[in-house]
């Protein structure tokens with residue numbers, strides 16, 4: 183998907199919501215466990231309930247890999263089921279020597295036909311470049327993550343000045359364009375967004391950490407929005423497990439709607 187198409191979706195739906203499909207057999211309603219493919223059945227109901235409010239879905243690959251071949255089949259069916267105008271983001275956090283990254287890129291961009299993949303920048307330019315060789319596909323580099331341990335390395339002061347995550351943002355801009363590269367910034371690190379926007383004013387940011395991890399959507403929008411919105415804010419557990427009863431899809435729809443309404447307000451205020 184192109185940047186113009188993504189922004190078009192945001193304008194059309196008045197939303198920059200990404201729904202995280204972190205589907206766990208231990209958390210989905212029990213009555214679905216009797217179906218042939220409980221993970222897909224759950225995802226299908228969540229997608230049906232939230233597609234009108236979501237501009238992106240983010241299946242986290244770990245939740246599918248954990249179930250082996252069956253998990254991959256559920257993932258393939260889920261990706262095929264997502265409406266074509268919605269951005270699909272494989273949260274796989276890959277990155278390896280070039281030869282290997284190329285195969286990861288094939289897996290998610292050709293075989294799975296995802297629009298984007300999350301990539302760890304730690305192995306540097308030649309580990310990221312193979313993902314950038316596909317038209318209208320996106321690399322989402324981890325910059326400042328939402329977890330507490332993110333500070334262990336990402337906030338280290340470098341001898342030449344600045345922190346490690348800032349260098350990731352600066353250096354990686356040489357590898358691809360604003361039509362190819364996005365960055366992950368955790369909603370729990372919203373205080374850093376003003377500084378981040380000085381380094382990457384035009385890039386899209388994937389912002390997880392709203393909902394279950396307690397990040398503030400308002401702070402993210404206020405400090406992170408640019409003139410094309412430039413944000414995809416993810417919530418996974420806060421939407422998909424808001425109810426673990428038979429009414430889970432209706433409650434997920436309500437939660438997605440609440441976030442969309444708040445986003446609509448910020449789009450009119452800050453854009």
Ligand SMILES: O=C(O)c1cc(=O)[nH]c(=O)n1[C@@H]1O[C@H](COP(=O)(O)O)[C@@H](O)[C@H]1O
Nearest residue numbers: 242273300327328368390394395417418419
């Ligand atoms: O890359 C990610 O999506 C990601 C980066 C990050 O810094 N923090 C983070 O929580 N995530 C992912 O975003 C989702 C957050 O899920 P919830 O906390 O349930 O909304 C999970 O799939 C995480 O793996």
